[in-house]
Amino acid sequence: MTPAAPRRPYNFSAGPAAMPEAVLSRAAAEMLDWHGSGMGVMEMSHRGKEFGEIIGQAEADFRQLLAVPSNFRILFMQGGGLGENAIVPLNLSRGGTVDFVVTGSWSTKSLKEAGRYCKTRTAATNAEGGHVAIPEAAQWSLSPDAAYVHLCSNETINGIEFQELPDLKALGSDAPLVIDFSSHVASRSVDWSRVGLAFGGAQKNLGPAGLTLVVVREDLLDRALPICPSAFSYKLVAENDSMYNTPPTWGIYMAGLTFQWLLQQKEGELTGIAAMEARNIAKAALLYEFIDASAFYVSKVDPACRSRMNVPFLLADESRNEAFLTGAKAAGLLQLKGHKSVGGMRASIYNAMPLEGVQALVSYMREFERLHA
Template structure:
């Protein structure tokens, strides 16, 4: 029996996607080879990569004035690649900090440009997003960076920040494809694949074309957005299996009703879990209600000494990877697109029984 995997990433994949990949693993498209063995420059794979990009554009509504890149190095690689592509020496970048990944992105960006933190929620231990309109973006900033959903602490923006004429850059690793988004509001969207898009090893970058052509001379060729856009992300051997799996995931999302279907599905899961936590006297969620993540739900037990027992008993029940991030402790249930509502209901039932026997 497959477990209900609540890992923050690499996360669970839709069963239908895994089954299709299994069926095609040894003979992809009648080639007599695995997709992992075919040439990335062969006509069959080039066509598949183009189809994957077209499907992503269709689902997200990505306009033609944006390039879509399939790169490597994960979101952390983009912490460096983006300032190398969008800033010149002496430039500054504005940051909104609502969690650990934004802090890491700002620290990496400091190697290449000045960093100005225009909103910082660390004083309250990252339990909220800044109020809309409560910060001022520097008119001379190279871009404004934020993390719409902070995976570790489960803090999510309920709005898209207004950056004015300054390009808005978003690390959507843990929220991409979970609901519709107006891509035209952004200069750059980037996301590691291992939450909602497929296996680890692939990072998707959506960049507005007027921001191309600015890379510093020392920017590695594989991270030069302009070069990669001109070569259809094939300057080097791309993460072929990740691109293939992304295509299967996009097909699955389309079958589920697209991003509107995903939004309905994800809202129902989040409401079920938060509703149970709020009604319980045994569990609590530390995040402000208007900043609660749909994707990552941290929760605390009334008696922290029971944490290890909870994790172990949950695993015995087929509910895996519920321990919170090592930096914050507690519990965390990541309920990305592939997690079915049945999985969340199974978790709620387990939590209720654990409260009954240990509360």
């Protein structure tokens, strides 16, 4: 009997994060010659027909995957989530008032940065409880004149996820909703009827760092302040089909391969994002149920808003943290250390993490508890 090839370790990095092995293998195989063109993807003019095919297919596939309506534009940009914290108010605030729903580290940063360009208001915050629950939408204090309302629909560091986007109209606000969906984009469906703009860095669930995806309703394209840099003007980027400046071509290609991989996913009767969402629900349930059943591990997050993607947890006895991480690495379970601002552990279980990876983590956690409890 030949021994099985050693599997790749399971990589729980919060981002840049694990990518599907099939996507990486395909990229390696096409590195020196994309589809017989005689060029690798990194070597192509962004204005040539080869790259035109790549970006066109990527955009169409993302639109299909997430059922993005035709009145939204899909933009491929640069600068990441932190860049967008300035780019969004430069494009949408008109220098007026913006409401922020503060639920953790990322929405806090977004609010702070926007203050350079507009008046910022905290419509709701969970800071007092330590960023572990989402304030009920009916209690939010929304301004009558907000240029937009910002929230982070999945807080990567705190492990909090909106399980449903708020219906601002029903709450009496006409403002467009802006969501930072960096760390759970393409892990679940999006109710676009409630969204004006969504942005996300690619490096969690879509592809490599350096690519930023922006999905924006067309009526919001033409509101930029005069000080908005041209390269980051949604209107200019949209008018030039994401080629106002040279786009991050490799990132778009890798995201495109990921979109194709997502479209091929199946889970019972389900396909694409629906299949992926079902799998993500199962993965998260397995891990949270194990943690809740144990006195050795602790999750502090309100079960109503626990993230399916980022699962921070603590060891009840934190003196065992180093031993836990060392053993995990030896067991082929990588990058489990929690963010320094929260401490403890964090398992990021994005789309590319198979159920088997979460099963392996739970087995390791069970065994570690047995040895150390």
